[in-house]
Amino acid sequence: MALPTYTMVCFLLPKTVCKQIMAIMSDFWWRSRKDSRGMHWKSWESLCKPKECGGLGFKDLEALNLALLGKQMWRMLTNKNSLLTRVFKSRYFKKSDPLSAPLGSRPSYAWRSIHAAQKLVQQGARVIIGSGKDTKVWSERWIGSKPAMMVTSMRRHERGRQLDVSEDMRVSELLCGNGSEWNAELVRDMFTEEVKSKILAIRPAGRNSMDTYSWEYTKTGHYTVKSAYWVQTNIIEGVEEKQAMIQPSLDVIYQQVWNLETSPKIKHFLWRCLNNALPVAENMVHRHIGKNKECCRCDGVAESVNHLLFQCNFARLVWAEANVHIPPAGKWSDSLFSNLHWILNLKKSIQWRLWKKV
Secondary structure, three states: HHHHHHOOOOOOOOOOHHHHHHHHOOOOOOOOOOOOOEEEEOOOHHHOOOOOHHHOOOOOOHHHHHHHHHHHHHHHHHOOOHHHHHHHHHHHHHOOOOOOOOOOOOOOHHHHHHOOHHHHHHHEEEOOOOOOOOEOOOOOOOOOOOOOOOOOOOOEEEEEEOOOOOOOOOOOHHOOOOOEEEOOHHHHHHHHHHHHHHHHHHOOOOOOOEEEEEEEEOOOOOHHHHHHHHHHHHHHHHHHHHHHHHHOOHHHHHHHHHOOOOOHHHHHHHHHHHHHHHOOOHHHHHHOOOOOEEEEOOOOOOHHHHHHHHHOHHHHHHHHHOOOOOOOOOOOOOOOOHHHHHHHHOOOOOOHHHHHHO
């Protein structure tokens, strides 16, 4: 990962390159010999899910690339006097900021790459109002959160006259006194009820404070690649919602597996059990490798992961000799997940030994 990461900090890798790199990583993970590609029991997308959601926590390179590029855009927002910011501002956003700047005509590949992360940064960036002098009312994201949004005016006549509102109006013009309080009457006249309530809930820092940007997905307010990657995969791409629809009840079991006080080898084996990623006879026939899916010890019964570990005659004998209590129903369930949930806190290594004895 070290080689592409350095490049991904500055440039947007083509999707084909990302897919080729991820294919190499997937081959390396599944193969058992150098001259073999190995059997890919789960897709790369499945491996990239968090461990508590059934994956292994590998990184999706396209999402990681955007999170790294978002760091460059964040630097432009928070360090406006840096050489990087001044160079790009003079060319691409003379009268705006990186969050609202268009791609422009004939952009450099560097700007095209950073601009690709604009949607991601918009999702979590919010202006923290200080004096309000540097923040435009209509074109910057300074109210609400996750994501912060721009405001729209409620232009109407007040006492027989129409409010004169400038497009370049600053937030400081909505403040009164020493800049730490809102002009409530003006805010009510200019904005809808929904926007008004959000504005009045903000506490300005005062005239002597600078307007700054805060990242909504960390406690410190600082942008991190880790939090941005989470935003890209779980909110923008919606992986979290999709996963909840597919496996709403297995998260507890996955967390239990990864929190076990046992060797990483056994944890990985249990993960493969839960994901049906073992070369048992039933799975091999399903992949058109072999024709007989029956258990070699039990006549006429298909060899599934659950059968091999719990319902096979040999497995039953092993569990009995290990003095493991049978589930309350009096027999092992037809559900692998129920059996694993019952047994995880009792004997972690017996399942591994059963597999090695097959």
